[in-house]
Amino acid sequence: MKISKEIVSGFKQWFARYIYQFIDGYPDLKENIGLKADHCKKVSEEMVGLAQYLQLNEQEVLLAETIGLFHDVGRFKQYVKFQTFSDDKSQNHAELAIEVFNENNLLKDLSEEEIDIIHQSILNHNKAEMKYDQNERVNFFSQMIRDADKLDIWRLITEYYMVKGQDAEKENKTLELELPDNDRISEEVYRSVMNRQVVLKESMQTLNDFKLLQIGWVFDLNFNYSVKRLYEKKYLYKIFDALPDNEKMNQINSVVDEYFRISLQDTSV
Numbered sequence: 001m002k003i004s005k006e007i008v009s010g011f012k013q014w015f016a017r018y019i020y021q022f023i024d025g026y027p028d029l030k031e032n033i034g035l036k037a038d039h040c041k042k043v044s045e046e047m048v049g050l051a052q053y054l055q056l057n058e059q060e061v062l063l064a065e066t067i068g069l070f071h072d073v074g075r076f077k078q079y080v081k082f083q084t085f086s087d088d089k090s091q092n093h094a095e096l097a098i099e100v101f102n103e104n105n106l107l108k109d110l111s112e113e114e115i116d117i118i119h120q121s122i123l124n125h126n127k128a129e130m131k132y133d134q135n136e137r138v139n140f141f142s143q144m145i146r147d148a149d150k151l152d153i154w155r156l157i158t159e160y161y162m163v164k165g166q167d168a169e170k171e172n173k174t175l176e177l178e179l180p181d182n183d184r185i186s187e188e189v190y191r192s193v194m195n196r197q198v199v200l201k202e203s204m205q206t207l208n209d210f211k212l213l214q215i216g217w218v219f220d221l222n223f224n225y226s227v228k229r230l231y232e233k234k235y236l237y238k239i240f241d242a243l244p245d246n247e248k249m250n251q252i253n254s255v256v257d258e259y260f261r262i263s264l265q266d267t268s269v
Contacts, residue, residue: 001109001110001111002059002110002111002114003059003062003063003066003110003111003114004059004062005062007062007109007110008062008065008066011066011069011070011106012069014104014106015037015040015069015070015073018073018076018100018104019033019037019076022076022080025080026080029079029080029083031172032079032085032172032174032175033076033079033080035156035175036072036075036076036079036085037076039072039152039153039156040068040069040070040071040072040073041069042152042155043068043069043071043072043145043148043149043151043152044065044066044068044069045068046068046147046148046149046151046152047064047065047067047068047144047145047148048061048064048065048068050064050144050147050148050223050225050226051064051065051144053223053225054223054225063114063117063118063141064141064144064145066118067117067118067121067122067141067144067145068145068148070097070101070106070118070122071094071097071121071122071125071145071149072093072097072149073096073097073100073101074091074092074093074094074095074096074097074098074099074100075093075096077096077099077100078090078091078093078096079174083174084174084177084178085174085175085177086177086178087126088201089178092126093126094122094123094124094125094126095123097122098119098122098123101118101119113135113137116135116138117135117137117138117141120133120135120138120142121138121141121142121144121145122145124138124142124145124146125142125145125146125149126149128198128200128201129198130142130143130146143222143223144222144223146220146222147221147222147223147225147226148226150217150220150221150226150230151226151229151230151233153214154214154217154230154233154235154236154239155233155235156175157175157214157239158235158238158239160172160175161211161238161239161241161242162238162242164242165241165242176207176210177204177210179204179205179206179207179209179210180205180206180207181206181207182206182207182208183208183244184205184206184208185206185208185209185212185244185248186203186204186205186206186209188203189203189204189209189212189213190212190248190252192212192216193212193215193216193252193255194251194252194255196219196255196259197216197219198213198216198217198219198220199212199213199216201213208243208244211239211242211243212243212252214239215236215239215240215252215256218230218236218256218259218260219259224263227260227263227264228264231260231264236256240252240253
């Protein structure tokens with residue numbers, strides 16, 4: 001069987017029930033569980049927007065929507081067991097997602113190719129560098145989910161930085177990966193962004209490093225649509241507002257400005 005509107009509707013109903021059991025069973029953790037549930041839904045919407053922009057057919061749009069909905073479904077088991085969203089301190093949440101699929105026989109109505117695309121795209125979405133597959137459709141949907149995920153994480157964290165900036169009591173150490181919040185910026189992280197390279201998680205030592213990692217994601221976007229959407233939402237400049245005002249930040253800001261200037265002149269996808 002191939003994916004259909006009815007199947008995707010069933011996925012959404014299952015997801016709502018699945019999330020409820022965590023919120024009901026772990027009321028002290030419900031804030032961050034709710035944040036991740038909302039993130040999954042919004043990434044699914046981002047996937048639909050990107051798929052429509054790319055003029056995919058109906059089944060491909062539904063497949064993209066499903067990958068978006070389920071890309072972080074492993075986060076809930078991760079969080080209630082370890083009370084962290086740091087894979088390094090717990091388990092790889094993409095691999096946990098595959099466990100959830102298998103435990104619930106969730107994808108049983110889909111074709112083998114669709115199941116493989118969903119599995120591999122989700123396993124690819126949180127890697128520092130994408131693992132390319134022989135199947136070009138796997139690569140394509142992996143690129144899509146990597147972009148859509150970043151777009152909504154930028155939304156989520158810029159909203160958080162703004163709220164925290166107005167009220168320090170709104171601090172959420174889980175979202176900050178328990179990193180120390182001081183003025184320090186690691187030299188390795190600074191050099192990576194200046195060289196238009198993605199920052200490796202192993203290089204992060206402070207919350208400022210994490211913010212620069214988030215800024216550096218711009219160099220890993222796969223579609224012109226995503227660059228335009230990021231620029232229009234001004235997410236990166238909102239992150240700069242939450243960073244120290246110094247010469248290093250001015251230099252990084254100039255690199256980002258130049259990247260946008262060149263990328264937005266490119267009309268290719």
